Amino acid sequence: MSNPLQDLRVAVTGGTSGLGLALVRALHAQGARVAFVARDAGRVQRVAAELAGTHGIVGDIASKTDTHRIALQINAALGGLDVLVNNASSLGPVPLALLADTECEELEAALAANLLGPFRLTKALLGSLAASARERRRAVALVVNISSDSAVAPYAGWGAYGASKAALLHLSRIWSEELAEHGVHVVSFDPGDMDTPLHSLAVPDADPASLKRPADSARELLARITAEVAA
Amino acid sequence: MKAAHHPIQRPRDAKLLVVGASGLLQYAPRSELAQFLRRGDLLVANDAATLPASLAGIHLRSGAPIEVRLAGRRSLAVDDLREFSAVVFGAGDHRTRTENRAAPPPLHAGDTLALGPLKARVLRRLDHPRLVALAFDGTPDAIWSGIAQHGKPVQYAHVTQALALWDVWTRVAARPVAFEPPSAGFVIDWQLLHALRERGVEFATLTHAAGLSSTGDPALDARLPFDEPYHLPQATVDAIDAARRRRGRVIALGTTVTRALEHAASRGPLRAGDGLSDQKLGANTTLRVVDAIVSGTHEPGTSHYELLRAFASDAVLARADAALLANGYRTHEFGDSVWVERSADRPAAARTRRLHAAQVSRPRARAESSRPAVPLPRMRSPQ
Numbered sequence: 001m002s003n004p005l006q007d008l009r010v011a012v013t014g015g016t017s018g019l020g021l022a023l024v025r026a027l028h029a030q031g032a033r034v035a036f037v038a039r040d041a042g043r044v045q046r047v048a049a050e051l052a053g054t055h056g057i058v059g060d061i062a063s064k065t066d067t068h069r070i071a072l073q074i075n076a077a078l079g080g081l082d083v084l085v086n087n088a089s090s091l092g093p094v095p096l097a098l099l100a101d102t103e104c105e106e107l108e109a110a111l112a113a114n115l116l117g118p119f120r121l122t123k124a125l126l127g128s129l130a131a132s133a134r135e136r137r138r139a140v141a142l143v144v145n146i147s148s149d150s151a152v153a154p155y156a157g158w159g160a161y162g163a164s165k166a167a168l169l170h171l172s173r174i175w176s177e178e179l180a181e182h183g184v185h186v187v188s189f190d191p192g193d194m195d196t197p198l199h200s201l202a203v204p205d206a207d208p209a210s211l212k213r214p215a216d217s218a219r220e221l222l223a224r225i226t227a228e229v230a231a
Numbered sequence: 232m233k234a235a236h237h238p239i240q241r242p243r244d245a246k247l248l249v250v251g252a253s254g255l256l257q258y259a260p261r262s263e264l265a266q267f268l269r270r271g272d273l274l275v276a277n278d279a280a281t282l283p284a285s286l287a288g289i290h291l292r293s294g295a296p297i298e299v300r301l302a303g304r305r306s307l308a309v310d311d312l313r314e315f316s317a318v319v320f321g322a323g324d325h326r327t328r329t330e331n332r333a334a335p336p337p338l339h340a341g342d343t344l345a346l347g348p349l350k351a352r353v354l355r356r357l358d359h360p361r362l363v364a365l366a367f368d369g370t371p372d373a374i375w376s377g378i379a380q381h382g383k384p385v386q387y388a389h390v391t392q393a394l395a396l397w398d399v400w401t402r403v404a405a406r407p408v409a410f411e412p413p414s415a416g417f418v419i420d421w422q423l424l425h426a427l428r429e430r431g432v433e434f435a436t437l438t439h440a441a442g443l444s445s446t447g448d449p450a451l452d453a454r455l456p457f458d459e460p461y462h463l464p465q466a467t468v469d470a471i472d473a474a475r476r477r478r479g480r481v482i483a484l485g486t487t488v489t490r491a492l493e494h495a496a497s498r499g500p501l502r503a504g505d506g507l508s509d510q511k512l513g514a515n516t517t518l519r520v521v522d523a524i525v526s527g528t529h530e531p532g533t534s535h536y537e538l539l540r541a542f543a544s545d546a547v548l549a550r551a552d553a554a555l556l557a558n559g560y561r562t563h564e565f566g567d568s569v570w571v572e573r574s575a576d577r578p579a580a581a582r583t584r585r586l587h588a589a590q591v592s593r594p595r596a597r598a599e600s601s602r603p604a605v606p607l608p609r610m611r612s613p614q
Contacts, residue, residue: 048372055372056372057372057376058376065395067397068395068396068400069379069396070379072280072283072375072396072407073375073376073379074378075280075405075406075407076309076371076407077309077371077372077375078309078408079308079309079406080405080406081405109503124397124404126402126403127278127280127400127401127402127403127404127405127408130403130462131278131403131436132407133436134435134436134464134466134467135464135465135466136466148526164498166275178421181425181428182424228338
């Protein structure tokens with residue numbers, strides 16, 4: 001059977017570091033057509049240069065005014081979209097703070113990146129995703145929202161992050177119900193504790209040896225995507 | 232008719248006028264649109280996303296401020312950005328009615344235009360001082376980024392508030408290839424798509440590069456609509472064939488869908504693929520695919536209105552016009568809607584299976600045409 005990732009049109013937010021970068025590399029290696037989004041123009045350029053044929057897009061998913069600009073460039077670069085991976089995340093206060101010490105602006109920033117960003121971008125790209133499903137390019141069109149065990153378990157100190165990821169998890173469940181009739185699956189994926197820039201901001205003294213390598217989590221995510229689109 | 236001034240895609244009080252096959256008129260809130268579709272019908276929408284096609288900048292040779300409105304491209308291919316056709320205005324913006332806009336400085340082949348982060352070269356004039364072919368410098372990704380960052384949706388003086396992309400993208404917007412919104416699609420939301428599914432109505436899309444609706448220049452407006460490239464997916468061809476087999480109706484959401492489907496069908500059995508709609512539809516057109524159109528309201532004399540004449544007689548349309556006026560229907564892209572069914576006395580042509588074989592046309596190669604490689608705008612009547 002042919003590789004279901006070949007020519008799959010995938011967009012990944014937060015694609016220049018951590019899990020996102022590992023996923024962009026893995027998708028590229030499998031022959032997928034990839035657009036990735038990140039805030040830093042220099043990093044976007046470097047990754048796009050390293051992975052020939054990928055499309056780097058500079059933008060901030062936490063910004064409402066960037067949403068449609070990003071969506072436009074994704075649709076333009078790939079000619080449509082089969083899979084969206086909402087990976088870019090914000091930790092909230094750094095260093096981590098107890099919820100009662102978290103400024104409301106910090107909570108708002110975490111919600112903007114981890115909840116409103118994926119909500120807006122998914123909405124703006126739903127036309128493309130539904131078209132992909134109607135045209136039966138794959139078994140389904142797919143939205144993957146990157147989750148965390150902090151979305152389920154109440155870890156002290158992870159209030160802004162955990163609450164925003166919990167909201168994203170529930171949003172994914174509701175959208176999954178609503179969009180099934182249009183052939184669009186919305187799933188959550190918890191990559192585990194990885195050795196990433198975000199994790200080192202949260203737990204600076206963690207032993208890297210105790211953490212998953214992002215490439216390993218990316219491989220698991222790739223398997224999940226493959227299973228969904230090839231089902 | 233009154234213009235709709237507010238950029239609200241689905242106002243709660245939006246109205247629908249239904250013109251039946253017998254010429255019967257029915258008034259309804261537009262929120263009841265789904266009730267006019269029957270089990271087995273197929274609704275076809277244009278899923279083109281709208282480009283921010285208005286680019287402000289400077290004509291470097293003269294130093295004069297200009298506004299460039301991208302107006303067309305030869306194809307829908309995402310990496311085919313070598314050449315756009317564009318209408319160029321002098322200083323000013325959408326708050327001045329297009330017919331009162333200043334002329335651009337004289338434009339010559341080789342002139343450079345600085346448009347925010349973008350740099351464009353004038354390739355040639357297209358038989359009119361305001362209409363040029365231009366090419367952007369840079370890679371396709373850089374050009375798309377520049378358009379996304381710097382461009383603004385094309386808009387007209389009847390809407391004063393500056394439009395954002397979310398104002399002009401329909402709920403099903405996908406590939407960014409339209410120069411103005413395929414605004415008949417503003418009626419769509421996911422609730423409507425759910426309601427249609429519940430009723431047993433199918434939904435399909437095609438992608439058509441809707442062009443500018445007005446330039447404010449009578450000579451240019453007379454050339455509208457420009458040729459408009461489109462893409463017809465296999466799934467949509469299959470859905471149309473299936474609707475025919477079960478005797479369902481094909482309902483086109485908007486003039487662009489009608490143009491694309493009727494262009495594709497004029498070449499033989501419907502086939503998936505790319506095409507360039509270059510025909511003008513009117514009273515003499517025999518409709519081969521579309522049984523009814525849902526559209527904005529249009530005033531006599533516009534090319535949109537001409538297209539409605541393919542569906543209904545002038546007498547019926549005149550009654551509909553009077554009804555729209557008498558009942559305060561609003562016009563323009565954020566206005567009210569009409570549903571016009573193909574008159575019973577205008578039988579459709581023999582359906583697809585009996586048509587002669589032919590190909591959906593391919594976008595014309597540059598050498599074959601001196602016309603702008605650009606889909607041209609449809610006319611908008613002066614306010």
